[in-house]
Amino acid sequence: MARNQHAVIWTRLSGTPEKMGNLVLSTQQVSFTYTQEYLASSRTGFCLLGDGSIWGADTVTYPISERIPVFPRLLTLIPGNNPRNLQRRHYLDMLRAKSGKEPPPGLETEWQLLVMGGHGGIGHIDLFMDDITARQWYRSSTDSYEADSVVEIKSSRSQLWRMLKRNVLDENVDFDPQLIEETLGPTPSVGGMIPKLLVSMTPGDSKPNFHPPGTRHKRDVVLKIEPPEYAGLLDLEALCLEIHREAGFEVPAYHRYDDDGLHFLAVERFDRVDGKPVPMESLFSVIATGNHHFRETGDILLDELGGIFEQLGQVARLDKNTQEQLYRRILMALLTGNGDLHLDNIALLGGLDECRLAPIYDPAPMRAWPRHNLLSAIPFDPSAYADHGAFFVELGRSFGLPAEGVHHAILDALDATSSYVERVMELQRVPIQLRNQLVKIVQQEHLLLEKQFQ
Numbered sequence: 001m002a003r004n005q006h007a008v009i010w011t012r013l014s015g016t017p018e019k020m021g022n023l024v025l026s027t028q029q030v031s032f033t034y035t036q037e038y039l040a041s042s043r044t045g046f047c048l049l050g051d052g053s054i055w056g057a058d059t060v061t062y063p064i065s066e067r068i069p070v071f072p073r074l075l076t077l078i079p080g081n082n083p084r085n086l087q088r089r090h091y092l093d094m095l096r097a098k099s100g101k102e103p104p105p106g107l108e109t110e111w112q113l114l115v116m117g118g119h120g121g122i123g124h125i126d127l128f129m130d131d132i133t134a135r136q137w138y139r140s141s142t143d144s145y146e147a148d149s150v151v152e153i154k155s156s157r158s159q160l161w162r163m164l165k166r167n168v169l170d171e172n173v174d175f176d177p178q179l180i181e182e183t184l185g186p187t188p189s190v191g192g193m194i195p196k197l198l199v200s201m202t203p204g205d206s207k208p209n210f211h212p213p214g215t216r217h218k219r220d221v222v223l224k225i226e227p228p229e230y231a232g233l234l235d236l237e238a239l240c241l242e243i244h245r246e247a248g249f250e251v252p253a254y255h256r257y258d259d260d261g262l263h264f265l266a267v268e269r270f271d272r273v274d275g276k277p278v279p280m281e282s283l284f285s286v287i288a289t290g291n292h293h294f295r296e297t298g299d300i301l302l303d304e305l306g307g308i309f310e311q312l313g314q315v316a317r318l319d320k321n322t323q324e325q326l327y328r329r330i331l332m333a334l335l336t337g338n339g340d341l342h343l344d345n346i347a348l349l350g351g352l353d354e355c356r357l358a359p360i361y362d363p364a365p366m367r368a369w370p371r372h373n374l375l376s377a378i379p380f381d382p383s384a385y386a387d388h389g390a391f392f393v394e395l396g397r398s399f400g401l402p403a404e405g406v407h408h409a410i411l412d413a414l415d416a417t418s419s420y421v422e423r424v425m426e427l428q429r430v431p432i433q434l435r436n437q438l439v440k441i442v443q444q445e446h447l448l449l450e451k452q453f454q
């Protein structure tokens with residue numbers, strides 16, 4: 001890919017689509033320049049540390065690598081690279097049909113996937129090939145929003161079910177991709193390992209019907225579809241959302257459905273308010289944009305996160321409880337067996353002038369699965385401590401909490417998870433050996449933390 005690639009970024013932040021600026025990808029770096037009009041509007045930029053209030057008319061640049069081949073903020077607009085990702089499958093099929101050959105793995109294909117699916121996703125930025133494509137897309141997505149139309153709901157629903165059975169359950173059934181597109185619109189990219197769609201629906205429907213995102217009088221949701229290799233995952237995730245809610249964390253409304261062999265968890269989106277997008281950026285993206293040597297979650301230690309927020313606090317108006325909230329989430333992850341609290345599972349909502357932690361999402365206790373049985377996806381070094389329980393106590397100090405505050409946070413987390421083991425054992429769809437493994441793990445973590453105060 002010797003030539004420069006061009007794209008544009010637009011946003012509907014104000015309620016009306018407007019262009020933010022121009023993006024250029026070369027072999028060495030990616031760069032972005034705001035339009036004069038967008039700068040004059042003083043609206044939030046495309047990412048926190050690339051905001052117009054910091055860069056002005058200067059071009060924002062980032063040195064690309066194989067691991068991060070675009071601005072870190074744009075990574076979530078590329079469909080996740082795993083075989084179950086519905087969007088990647090769909091867009092690769094389209095590329096294959098267009099070119100008549102297998103899309104080669106690498107930067108060129110990733111860029112094409114970004115341009116095809118980089119709009120209408122999570123957060124406030126929409127990426128397109130050019131301004132004409134942007135205008136057309138907004139026009140057609142407004143049409144479906146206005147019309148509140150769902151073509152032939154019955155037949156398209158059965159087509160959608162067939163698509164999911166084929167792509168998630170590996171059943172040998174055919175479906176019509178055209179009908180799916182007509183029903184749900186071109187499907188925007190969404191990250192993560194579990195197959196998911198961005199759709200809207202009516203909460204409380206006993207049998208869910210899904211509509212394009214943004215449909216009037218419906219709720220926008222992230223719809224997760226459980227793959228057979230993770231039987232019971234969505235029940236565990238729903239339980240963990242519930243436990244966090246009971247403990248006073250901010251948790252989006254969610255709905256669990258089972259239908260015709262398919263299992264769904266629909267989580268209401270917090271990156272939309274009254275149909276308008278809210279800026280949302282993962283901690284991964286914020287750190288990688290600020291530190292060009294940072295390339296993956298493993299490049300930072302848990303006890304360095306407090307310092308990251310201190311630094312961020314110098315340019316952004318951060319909610320004052322952010323550090324304590326994050327420490328409390330880390331304790332909950334430890335005590336529920338969620339070793340998968342990586343830097344894409346923590347995000348910030350808002351712009352530089354008002355920024356806070358996003359509500360809880362993806363709290364699934366992945367340690368139930370032996371191959372995901374990792375204490376913490378963000379690494380730490382407990383070698384200087386008697387045990388890792390002692391490390392997690394000390395960790396609270398690195399988030400700026402006084403000893404008393406740390407003690408409170410730990411007692412609260414122990415209390416909030418006191419019924420967890422019992423409730424895990426009630427989840428019949430989770431294979432019994434996984435329930436046993438999870439229970440054993442969390443009981444050990446409980447004992448370790450309790451021991452610190454005896």
Ligand SMILES: Nc1ncnc2c1ncn2[C@@H]1O[C@H](COP(=O)(O)OP(=O)(O)OP(=O)(O)O)[C@@H](O)[C@H]1O
Nearest residue numbers: 191192193194222252267268269270271344361362
């Ligand atoms: N309720 C929500 N509102 C807005 N965005 C959300 C919501 N839930 C998830 N997201 C976004 O979608 C992405 C994928 O969701 P999630 O992390 O739940 O999926 P996953 O497949 O379980 O991820 P992982 O690969 O971490 O296991 C998140 O990183 C986040 O950006």
Ligand SMILES: [Mg+2]
Nearest residue numbers: 192344345362
């Ligand atoms: Mg996730």
